[in-house]
Amino acid sequence: MEPIKERKKRDRNGIKRGVLIGFLGVFLLNALTGFTQDTTRRTSEPCYRCRLRGLLIGETVVYSTTIYGLSKAWYNNPLTNFHFFNDNHEWLQIDKVGHMLTAYQIARISAQAYRWTGLSDKKAALYAGLTGLIFQTPIEILDGFSPEYGFSVGDMAANIAGPALYTSQYLAWGELRIQPKFSFHNTPLYKVRKELLGSTWHDRWLKDYNGQTYWLSVNPSAFGSRDSKFPRWLNVAAGYGIQDMVAAETPKSIERGYRPYRQYYLSLDIDFTRIKTRHKALKTVFFLLNTLKIPAPTLEYNGRNGFRFHALYF
Structure with missing residues (x-):
């Protein structure tokens, strides 16, 4: 392209x-x-x-x-x-x-x-x-x-x-037991192509795929028995991200000196909608927060570096 x-x-x-x-x-x-x-x-x-x-x-x-x-x-x-x-x-x-x-x-x-x-x-x-x-x-x-x-x-x-x-x-x-979620962190790659990956933070969280991670957040308690001691609000999340993509196509990123690769994650998450409250405004806040994956300890695997542990990943 x-x-x-x-x-x-x-x-x-x-x-x-x-x-x-x-x-x-x-x-x-x-x-x-x-x-x-x-x-x-x-x-x-x-x-x-x-x-x-x-x-x-x-x-x-x-x-x-x-x-x-x-x-x-x-x-x-x-x-x-x-x-x-x-x-x-x-x-x-x-x-x-x-x-x-x-x-x-x-x-x-x-x-x-x-x-x-x-x-x-x-x-x-x-x-x-x-x-x-x-x-x-x-x-x-x-x-x-x-x-x-x-x-x-x-x-x-x-x-x-x-x-x-x-x-x-x-x-x-x-009910919802599996929920797609989103997280974002800044990467230095935007400096390579600001016109493509965004020059401001607001642009980058929409445009820089290198900093975006997409998750499937699963609620284990929903699949277990009602007598389970597993917290109803605690989720397990699997994530997917990419790195070193400074062009839409992998060969063009390689031409610029980068080696794109995929990233896979395993982490903990919170289903805020399962936290009980009678406060209507707080329910709305919880509903909106459920769009995002919370920062949490995370295990990453990628084809270049193998396994990596992040004490806190977002």
Whole structure:
């Protein structure tokens, strides 16, 4: 991929995640007390049908406006015939994990909103799964008509996997037992290509894949017996990261003197939503914190250095 095209696509991926998660995060905070209430215990019966109608209309209007504005900003050249672009070899596939996490978080946040409208957990999970998919799909389709990009089957598969992971758990278990999470730390690699990896901290946590780690945080107590002494809030997390990628493609990173490699992690984590509290604001804080993997002692394995232990890794 040419450097300019590489940079533009990288910028779009970062902006896409930031805009979509940011929009839904603000939407959640605006309904702070409503979305986090226990929907199984209601002392009054508001008009839940009205809430659902208003929520769907609001989502449609805001999202349509957002997509229209972003399409004007992103797609500067006239659209062409629909075509595909295979980017599955780029960034050691960590960008696909990022797509999955984004779509999952959209579904997770949306589900809270749907519960606020009176839907059951399973119905909310189904609606949220569709929302997570719908929020991403139009952008991928527009990419297919853009001469600068192209429809990525890998991106689309990841966009489906995220909401599917959320919805399937509620259909199977009635709760979340496996949760994708995110962590980030600064790396010096951004100095090599600031235009690609970001010049400021805000840019780097979106653009520098070398500092990003994606996790699957599993709650062991949910798979055990109710009499288990294992803390219900304690999780075990498996992570994936990359290093020394200063270009989208591995050979181009090697040309610049770097040897890209994959990193695998095993660590402890906290499921904040399993910490019991009656405080609605604290429930919201816990809900938002569950997007992030907490800093914790971590065992790393990579093909270059073998096993490494981090006393505290984020």
